[in-house]
Amino acid sequence: MPRSYDTFVIGAGAAGLAAAAELARAGRPALVLEARERIGGRIWSRREPGLPVPVELGAEFIHGRPPATFSLLHKAGSAAVAAPFVRWVVQDGTLHLRTTDVFGEVQHALRREVGALKRRDVPVETLLERMRRRGLSEKARVFARMRVQGYEAADPARASARAIAEDWTNEGAAGHFRPAGGYGTLLDSLAGELGRIGAELRLRAVVRAVRWKPGSVEVEGTSRGKRFCARAARAIIALPLGVLQLAPDAPGAVRFTPALKEKRKALAGLASGAVIKAALRFRTAFWEKLDGGRYRDATFFHSPQAAFPTFWTALPVRAPLLIAWAGGPNAARLSGAGSRTIMRHAVASLKTIFGKQLDIEAQLEAFHLHDWQRDPYARGAYSYVTVGGHGAREALAAPLKDTLFFAGEATDLEGEATTVAGALQSGTRAARQALGA
Secondary structure, eight states: OOSEEEEEEEOOBHHHHHHHHHHHHTTOOOEEEOSSSSSBTTOOEEOOTTOSSOEESSOOOEESOOHHHHHHHHHTTOOEEEOOOOEEEEETTEEEEOOSOHHHHHHHHHHTTHHHHHHSOOBHHHHHHHHHHTTOOHHHHHHHHHHHHHTSOOOTTTBBHHHHHHHHHTOOOOOEEEETTOHHHHHHHHHHHHHHTTOEEESSEEEEEEEEETTEEEEEEEETTEEEEEEEEEEEEOOOHHHHTSOTTSTTOOEEESOOGGGHHHHHTEEEOOEEEEEEEESSOGGGTGGGGTTTTOOEEEOTTSSSOEEEOOTTSOOSEEEEEEETHHHHHHTTSOHHHHHHHHHHHHHHHHOTTSOHHHHEEEEEEEETTTOTTTSSSOEEEBTTOTTHHHHHHSOBTTTEEEOSGGGOOSSOTTSHHHHHHHHHHHHHHHHHO
16 A cells, blocks of 8 residues: 555545545545445445345435435436335324324424523433423324434433424424435445546555644554555544544544544534344235235334334335334344344334234245444444533534544534435535645
8 A cells, every 4th residue: 555645534434435526526536444345334235136125224214305415316327216204103002194293293392492402401301301291292202202212313311402402493394215226326326436536445444543743644554454554644534423432442443643632522422323223024015915905005113112113114115125223222222132132123023013913924034134333333323412512513523733624424514414415515524624724
């Protein structure tokens, strides 16, 4: 490996690839170092023979119409497929079609709390109890807790009520989509662009140490099993939050010398949310024929008390595939349990939805999952703000000495944190900061 470069990009997830592309377009091609054998980071599209859709083990949806994602779709010659929202919820042991605007009730209650939360932040759990005393219905409170744990991947006992209130009260009905062909297709297109415009991508390049001073960065690690050391004038750090929060001697940690003491408060104000996402492939889409076909057009099934409270289908594409989703404390409890144990929990959760008499095991053909909490190069799913962490994203995104620049969904400053769009935006922003320096 040549010893000297203009810029390093550490991490080839969506943020790192977007940063490298922006640098290369400006005539400053970078060296991208990725520890895995693949690009994508927490995006991982798996192709399965006979399935009309990819199995997304990581990111799957596009929330709203973020320009960063839609621009990439256009460049890749792909499109966004609208994901319909037809939700069925288990209540008193029976499936009911959700028709009431429960989220609207939660938003209305939150708007009354925003001012007080700006003066004194509290955990979401505390806020939910306060809103209950002020008249929030039990149905709305159950929904809000499920959303914090599932959608936000957060622990209600740690998550910032101020951050949740500000995000949810500003949320509109912009729709949800999937990239046609999966997110993997988009990132393959972006990586292909790097090769055409001169950037260099190294897979299986594990960075162990970053020694830096103003105007100089030296990285050390292993590349395909061999030690390497290389230098550049600057570096874009596109590592997941969970990796940045590791102790220097932990497996998968990157040691910074000098340490990133300017980032300690920011890192303490954020948490890496826990998610267990499993894909269950069946012989047939059996739920489409149950009860006379009443669930044929269902996209989401919710069982609030189950280990996996949420399942979704591949609609509008019809496929014998259900995605099981657990976030927050539920996912933290399941993490590390092993594939067979997690599969049993997923099947048991499905039985709380469709009834214990249904032989789900006989229908099950394949089971896929990835435990992101145990992944040494991820250490969690996506970020959330903890109590008192207002401003943590901005502080984490701030460059150090015009030499280290920070990208990743946790550093997004344009309202798309936690999403692929946020990662893409942050990479472009960090690259422009580096170019300006």
